[in-house]
Structure formats: structure tokens, C-alpha cells
Amino acid sequence: MEMESIRDSYSLGMKPQPKSVSATAEWRRLKAHARHIKRMHLRDVMGDAARCEALSAEFEGSFLDYSRMQVTQRTMDLLYALARRQNLKLKIEAMCRGDKINTTEGRAVLHTVLRSAPDDAPIVVDGVNVVEEVHAVLNKVKAFSEAVRSGEQRGATGKLLRNIVAVGIGGSYLGPEFVHEAFRTEQQHADQDINEFYRLRFLSNVDPVDVRRTLYDLDPEETLVIVISKTFTTAETMLNARTARQWLWDAMGKDPAVVASHMAACASTSAIKRVQDFGIPQEHVFMFWDWVGGRYSVCSSVGALPLSLKYGYGMFQRFLAGARAVDIHFQHAPLERNLPVLMGLLGVWNASFMGYRTRTILPYAEALLKLPAHIQQLAMESNGKRVTVNGEELDYDIGPVDFGEPGTNGQHSFFQLLHMGQVCPAEFIGFIESQHHLHVEGEKIASHDELMANFFAQPDALAFGKTKEELEAEGCLPELVPHRTFTGNRPSLSLLMPKVNAYYLGQILALYEHRTATEGFMWNINSFDQWGVELGKKLARDVRKRMQAFRRGKETLGLAGSFNPSTQRLMKRYLEYSDSLMRVQGTVNHRSRPDAPQIAAAVAAAVAASTERNCQNAAAAAAAAAAAAGHVNGTGGAHVNGSGGGSVNGAAVNGVAVNGAAAHGSSGGGGGGMGVNGSSDGSGSGGVNGAAPKEAPTAS
């Protein structure tokens, strides 16, 4: 469909849009109203019981109180008027029926179908009923996860597959991880010993430290690696996937049965050829679709597969049910009673009319430790835009910077700024029931009550502040009064939910997905593409090519004409310095934990030497240190093995890989450990626990 016709179909039946929403009368009224509101202080209106009552809404036991937002009923009425002007309800309907509202990619946006019921009315995309496709995949996930958990599906050597390693990044990681973090302590599953038997880990960063941390203590024969990538092209994910595959091959041989038994994939239909080329059999491929954005994909096989393997499919079904409940609420509740719509309108009010450029998410539940990170990607990759759906520059502020931490930890991190720095609207999420009841004998208060005392107190501290007069009345030293005055009038909303279980976790997920979409619809932007992530990836490809050429000796360090002087200088320093360090060979023995101080000593020695601007000293220092360990290889480098260890600056460096140490089957005296290879020529020869690279040192 041509862009024009897609846009026309999308705007079918909608009021004609002015050039910019900021040109509408509704927008101008809100702008004028904001000037009035800025003269209001929350401490002057928070005593109005009728106002507090009016500025709240409830859905299925989840209670939203937004009376500490800098709004009045008039504000909300003006926001509802703008929502109607912006055809908000029609846009929600268009999204949920499968219109191709992601106009720059010509795609529908149908993450709601991921939690549809099997007998829901068909939703057809490009001639296909996607409801049927969704349930075919969910059934496949159910069958596979049950086969693995029952022991029917085992590894290549017959062992149970108890370790699940999910390889993915961005939306192929952050959503599943936030849910995993919450499920881990959810009592309903914790009682099931079988869930404790399984270990779920996420390998997202291409940093070899993430590889090591994820794999170091796992038995490859007991491990199922799931490669999660919509495109199956993301550089970080694919290198980590090849690394994990090599790790499996190192342990069990390069037999196709190894990948067939120990790897699976979640990928979009357009990536199927790449998945097959990687060697993963079709029965282990769990599709999702181009009409599911990465940051909206946790309800697809992206979340379903790892979470069902770890917790059982039933848990994931309850999670989907919670999300579905909010989907229905979002589509049918009136604006004034619609929780995600209210949160979205308040987001628009704060960003576009009150001028707040940041927003903090504060779940008062440690189980939601990873929720802020998920919402960061969801909100900022969706609404961090600069043009409208029609490509016109925005002439109004949108998309705040989102950040957050669980309470009460956040209070000891950035609350100083929240109370006395720039104004940053806060979103407090609290729960009536804890996942874990604890009242220590002799303590006057149960731990969850202590947590929730802060959930109730902090919003008032932000809203009311503490005046100069109050401080003086308390006898505050005059010279401290300016430093201890709290201006207050800092907006927040409070969401009080029953508990963190699978169902309400699904509700939270959908609440924020639909809050994000509401903001985008109001701002007239495309919340479902992400062109902004492309340029950095392309430049990294250029740098990668030059680094590989240098490592292969085909590139002088001049790098002239390729990069600006700053990048050239930085790359030159990195490449020279790391090249010298690579003569310090060691193996990473995944089964032994190099001591952090020892690593620090090794690197400190190399850094100390390099500050004399002579990178050769780094190798000399490291070689001298390793010589002290009695292992010097033929190439003048130093081999510090995984067992006897060596010494660098007096600290024993035990099994430390410094910047791409070559690896080989044995870790010297360390017994059958593994090395993760980045061999000195950068060619990656040998791989994880592979044959020693050609220039690998041999322990004397």
C-alpha cells in the first residue's frame, strides 16, 4: 500500500487534522490554562476531598489516584476535548483492528492480538487471520515447554535441559527479563520445586563479560539456548548466538544434532531463511510477526518461550489474561474512566504544557526491579521522535526521558533531585499484598508496611514541600533555611494494585503499552517505528571493518581519511594498546572465578605502563609479571594459565583473560576448563573452547 493510501485508510472517518495539533483551538486553550495552573500550588488544593475523589479511577482492583498531578477538573476536561479532537478513540480502534498505522514501515500494530482468545473474531492482515496464527504459536510453545519440563525433550547427550539461556537485546530481552524478575519471587510458582530446578538467564550485551557471567557455571549438555531476534540480523545477538553455539560445539562436538537439541529461535516470519541457515530446525522455531514491535513483543514467543520453560505455560497464560483485561478496558472504557488513557493524557499534559522533560517510574516492589528499564525502552523508543506521522517537524515538546528504580532504593539515589532539583513527575506503583510476608519478631512494623509507609509519604512530601515559615517554626538555623526549604508542588500519580502476580503483571505491561500509544496518538507521531537506532549501527559497521583490517595487519594505524581526528586518535590508542595487551595470553576458566583484585592488578599494571605513552611497556610489564609466574610463551608474550596462576605486580593473576586471550581446550594446569576466544588477531579462530589460535602461547 502506498504511503498516501495507508495514511488515508488510517484517517478514515476521522476529523481532518490541521497542519499541527498545536494549531487547534483545543491545544491553545490548554496552553492558556497551563499559565493559570502554574500559579496553583498542590498544597492549596490537596485538602479538597471532592477534587481528590474526582481525580481518581479504578479498574479491576487497580486504583489510580492522580490528585497530586497539577491538574483540576477543568484541566482534565480540556484534555478530553483535545483527545476527541485528536480522534483518540478512533485511533485506538484502528490500531486494534489491524490498520497499518505504522505508516513508515507499512505495518499494522497488533500486540493486542498476542493475548487474544482463540475464538475471538478474526483479525486479517494481508489476507491472513492473525488470531489463528497467534494461537498456533502459543500451542507450539505450550507443547515444547511441557516436553522439556517433563524430560521428554532432552539434550544431545540425554541430559535434562534445565538451563535456559535467552540470547537477545532491546525488546527481545528487556520485556522477558522484567517479567522473569517479577515471577522469580511470586509465591504461586515458587512452591513448585520444578520451577526451582530450571534456571533462566539472559545474554544480551555483546560484551564478553556478559557471555562469561551467563555461561561460566552452566553445563552445555543441560542447556537450551534460545536466540530471540525479530530480524535475526542484530549484530550483538547474532555474535552472542554464534558464541553460544560454539560453546555447545566445544562441549559436544560440531554435530548438527547438537544445535538441533540445544538451540531454538524466536524470529519473525521474514527471518525464517536466516534461522534455517543458522542450523535451527523448524520444530524449534517459534514465529512472531512484523506487526509486533520489538518493545511490544513480550506477549509473543519472545516472552512465552523462555518464561514457559522456566515457570510453566500456565503462568504465562495468566500473564496474558491480565494484559487482555486491560486491552478490553482500553478499547471500551470512557476516556474519563480509562486508566491507560488517563495516564497518557497526564503524560501529554506534563511534557507539552507543563514543560517537564523527564519522568520517573517508581515501583514500590523489588519484584519490579526491571520494570523501569522495560518502560524506558517502551516509552523512549516509541515516543522519542521529532516529526509527526506526516513527517512535519514538531513545534511542541513530547516524549520525556524516563528513568526509575524500585522504592525505597530510589529514595537513596535520586530523590534529592526529585525534591529540590528540576521538577520531574513521578509515578508511584504500590501493592496491597506483598509477595513475601515478613514481620520480624520484636519489630513494631511489618516490612511491607515499612515499604508502603514510604509509598504514601513521598508523594505528599513532593506535593506539599516544607516552607521557610515551617522551618523557622521548627527552629531551623537561619543560615540553613534556604538549603532545607522544599518548594513542593512536584506532581505525581499513585497506582495501588492488589499484588505482583502473573495476572496483575500482565495488567501493568498493557497499562504502559497503551499509555505509550495514547501519548503518541495525542502527539500525532508514529510510536511504532524506530529509525533512530539505525545510524549508530551503520557507523559501528564501518569501524568494525577498519578494526578487523588492522587486527589482520592489513591496515596502518593512520586510519587517515576514514574518521574525524578525535575518533582516529581514540581508535589508534585503543588498537595499539589492546594489541600490545593481547600478547598477554591467558585462558578464562569458566569454572574458576578469577579474583577481581587480581584482574584489577593486572589491568592496573598494564595501564600504569601505558601512561608512559609506550604501549610496548604494557606487554613488557605484563610479560615480566607473567615471567615471574614462570610461564613465558615463545612469542615474547606471557601465558598465565588457569591453575598455577601467575603474578602481575605481585597479585596472582589466576585464569585472567586480558583482552581477547587465546583459548584452548585445556586451561593449562586448570583441568578441563574452557576459554572464550578473542584471539590476538581478532579473527576469533577456535572460538569458545576451540582449538588454540595459531599464535597461542603454550604453557611451559
Ligand SMILES: O=P(O)(O)OC[C@H]1O[C@](O)(CO)[C@@H](O)[C@@H]1O
Ligand atoms: O529483535 P531484534 O530484531 O534482534 O531487535 C532487537 C531490538 O533492536 C531494536 O530494533 C532497536 O533497539 C529494538 O526495537 C529491538 O527490540
